[in-house]
Amino acid sequence: MLHLRLITPADRTDEVVRLAEKTVGTTHLVVLPGAARNPAGDVVMCDVAREAGDELIAGLRRLGIDDTGSIAVENIDLSLSRRADKAEEEAPGEGADAVLWEGLTDATHEESTLSFTYVAFITLATMIAACGVVLDNAILIVGAMAVGPEFGPLAGVCTALVRRYPRLALRSLTALLVGFALAMAVTVGFTLFMDAIGLFHRSDLEGKRPNTAFVYAPDAFSFVVAVLAGIAGTLSLTSAKSGLLVGVAISVTTVPAAANAAVALAYGDTAQTLGSTDQLLLNLLGILLAGTLTLLAQKWLWARQRQRTVRADGF
Structure with missing residues (x-):
């Protein structure tokens, strides 16, 4: 699993949330309105199966979040969650075969x-x-x-x-x-x-x-x-x-x-x-x-x- 921490302009947060929700393999979605100070905006966090990570990151870049905010990605070494297990099962392919091109x-x-x-x-x-x-x-x-x-x-x-x-x-x-x-x-x-x-x-x-x-x-x-x-x-x-x-x-x-x-x-x-x-x-x-x-x-x-x-x- 991957953990994404995003800083998004307030007027783009809804689009980011919709993208995360529709991406198969995404779970543990958290939105913190107004939490970011530099740059100012909202903080959005989520976990995503590795095999779905490239699709989600590419979508975020199309929304311009890397220019107007921030996209930080971390590997999760251990995740004890049934939702995370389900997200990995729903995501297409195997995580070991996935390539995170970015x-x-x-x-x-x-x-x-x-x-x-x-x-x-x-x-x-x-x-x-x-x-x-x-x-x-x-x-x-x-x-x-x-x-x-x-x-x-x-x-x-x-x-x-x-x-x-x-x-x-x-x-x-x-x-x-x-x-x-x-x-x-x-x-x-x-x-x-x-x-x-x-x-x-x-x-x-x-x-x-x-x-x-x-x-x-x-x-x-x-x-x-x-x-x-x-x-x-x-x-x-x-x-x-x-x-x-x-x-x-x-x-x-x-x-x-x-x-x-x-x-x-x-x-x-x-x-x-x-x-x-x-x-x-x-x-x-x-x-x-x-x-x-x-x-x-x-x-x-x-x-x-x-x-x-x-x-x-x-x-």
């Missing part, structure tokens, strides 16, 4: 901003991975994958393509490309520093590396894994199971490939630089393709579900 757009917008924190995380992840490739340490590689924040901009691009939001696409691509470029540039300097103090050696990079050689040797499995990870990551975002993103992060070699390319570039190893860059681009392409197609499939399946529900209800 929530997804907002989340990916926030995660795909080229901020200091984003750049810091991707840079630190790349430097950790650089230590991993030089030491041929798989544990460090996995740790770097978990730290990397690159799935946010990747999801932002996918969402922007499906929803046709060019600004979100540009913002996400900027964060993705500039973030990796800065991280790799810093890692080149980090590699030269570590070499100067005797902690990195070129022989370590060019020697046998059974645990990490895969990061500069892309093959068909690299693309397959990236596609599967893109599907899993997108589903984890749309179903609010964000904990699965950690598993997604450690299944693709974006950050390790960027790190290996930076270390190889510092040592002038053209072959590993090009191979790692190919690995990075292949993984990014696989995730973008899979994520976009997954969102399109979810959109199509949910539309079919809605049509079947409408026909079954006789409307």
Whole structure:
């Protein structure tokens, strides 16, 4: 269930209430006239089944409540109510399959901003991975994958393509490309520093590396894994199971490939630089393709579900 807290102008409250009442899956409707002060207006609260949430939020935006008032949405972790149970039963489809498009757009917008924190995380992840490739340490590689924040901009691009939001696409691509470029540039300097103090050696990079050689040797499995990870990551975002993103992060070699390319570039190893860059681009392409197609499939399946529900209800 979702909890909506709305601030509405007094002259729009009746329309908002009617919309909530006619939306299947809505319950616990509360109206507090004149309770809001900034902006001034009425406060309307209700609970809605997740599978009906996108319809209600879209209707509220058509009424302009996001411009003239406020729409706040929270997930309800526990709701002990027969009315809530009934609302979820009446709502079409399953809550786990529902996509809150407004929530997804907002989340990916926030995660795909080229901020200091984003750049810091991707840079630190790349430097950790650089230590991993030089030491041929798989544990460090996995740790770097978990730290990397690159799935946010990747999801932002996918969402922007499906929803046709060019600004979100540009913002996400900027964060993705500039973030990796800065991280790799810093890692080149980090590699030269570590070499100067005797902690990195070129022989370590060019020697046998059974645990990490895969990061500069892309093959068909690299693309397959990236596609599967893109599907899993997108589903984890749309179903609010964000904990699965950690598993997604450690299944693709974006950050390790960027790190290996930076270390190889510092040592002038053209072959590993090009191979790692190919690995990075292949993984990014696989995730973008899979994520976009997954969102399109979810959109199509949910539309079919809605049509079947409408026909079954006789409307």
